[in-house]
Amino acid sequence: MTTVATAVGEIIGPLSVGPIAHGGHCIARHEGRVIFVRHTIPGETVMVRITDDSHERYWRGDAVEVLDAAPGRVEPPCPIAGLCGGCDFQHIAPAVQRELKTTVVRELLHQFAHLDSDVTVERVGTDDSGQDWRTRMRYGVHDGKVGLHVHRSADLVGLAPQGCLIAEKAGRDPKMLDSLAGQVHGDELIVATAASGVCVIDSGRTLMGEAVVTEQVGTHSFRARADGFWQPHRLAPGLLTSQMLLALDPRPGEHALDLYCGVGVFAAALDDAGCRVRGIEMDGPAIRLARTNVPRAQFVAGRVDRVLSRGRHRADLVVLDPPRAGAGKRAVDQIAGLRPRRIAYVACDPAALARDLASFARHDYSVTNIKGFDLFPMTHHVECVATLEPTR
Known part of the structure; x- marks a missing residue:
């Protein structure tokens, strides 16, 4: 051998x-x-x-x-920071983390979209500790114990005595999680810390709290599945909604598309602005909740590119918040073909954003503004909001 x-x-x-x-x-x-x-x-x-x-x-x-x-190296606040795969940057001071993220965003925009941007990744909120912000957590479970995955591995590392420091305090107590681990049928626990309380889910079964939680964004209440998509940083929904409105500058009576709309957070703000809103999302349960969250808007369940390729759609404005892989060429082609006067692109991956911006450029859409926000402190992830307008 x-x-x-x-x-x-x-x-x-x-x-x-x-x-x-x-x-x-x-x-x-x-x-x-x-x-x-x-x-x-x-x-x-x-x-x-x-x-x-x-x-x-x-x-x-x-x-x-x-x-x-x-310069910028610090002692990680969490004792398992070098073992757990969740936090890439606990050994770096928060201000330096943002400098490094700024470098990455600028380089990716230049590499994939040929954009020389002066975007700066901005601090979010008043707490610069990088802790106690994450409202959605996924834990692994093995032999009745809860842990977090090692980087690029199925192996688990046990939680620190104070729990995961980036998770919101109300839902991170290791004793509480371990007390539920014995009831787990699968190998994962999902913990949602919502405005309405803490929910813990195992393989679709609710072990604690309510499976559908209530979240608050401004004056609006939203019902959302605890195991469905919700922006994990507690300040993200409000911040991104305000940035979307600044990017689009909606006018009463305009037709607006909210793509990858989830439970309708952006749709609600556009509806408040007097727009005629249609949301598209492939997650059927999310669409059903969106219809109750924003009853005056229309919502369609299906893949964005496939829905846009069918029938007739009007769009003066488009906001899209695609998954980490980005929208992709086909969806970009469909969106650009509607010729909206403004597009707000909310992105959690700067590489995917840059590739899609290059696709929009081929349809004569240019980036008029781009902002970066440190909505994932202690990790390499970053959120960006880009504004696009037609060049002709």
Whole structure:
């Protein structure tokens, strides 16, 4: 039997750490090979344990010893930060996290959309600790214990005594979660901390609270499934709604499309502005809730590109908030074909946003404004809102 040599587990270095890259890692090089290294900062010198050597052109690794630290390095507040795969940036001061995210967003916009933007990722709210913001959590369960997944692995690491620090306090008590773990049929617990209380769900079964929770955005109450999509940062729905309205500047009587509309948060704001609103969302339960949340709007269940390809649609304004993979060329083609006067694109992945902006540019739509918000502190994720208008 032939044994295949592997570098996994080997510690190499010292390595000089280069620029930040999209995905929560920095770029280093060893003997001509690129290594994507987690738990470090550009400019540092580190020792690296190889965690993945399955790709010929690059490897992955974790910094296990910092020989020369960069400004901005801090002691992670959570004791499992280097083990859990959820927080990429706990070793970095929050202000420096935003600087790195700004670099990534600008580079991706330039690389994929040929845009030289001065966008800056902005702090959200008054608390700059990066903690106690996440209202939706997914935990793994094994042998009656609740934990969080190791990066790029099905393995679990047990929770710290104070629970996951980025989760809202009301729903993160490890004792409460472990007390429910014995009732779990599957291998996952979903915890939603909503305005109406905490809900815990296992494989579609409600173990605590109500399966349909109530959330508050401005003067509106929204019913949403606890295991369905809701912006995880507690300030995100209100912030993104206000940014959407600034981007679109809606006028009474205009026709507005809310694409990937979820339970109708943006639709409600556009309806308040006097628009005739139609929402499209492929999640049937979300659409049913949207119809009760915003009764004056019309809602259609189905894939956005397929619904737009059928029938006649009018759109003076479009807001889209697609999943992480982005809208994609077909949906962009359909949206641009409606010739809305303004488009607000809400994006949780800057690479997907940049690719879609390039597609819009081929339809003579240009970006007139773009803003970035640190709605996922302690992680590499970032939210952007881009405004597009036709050039002719």
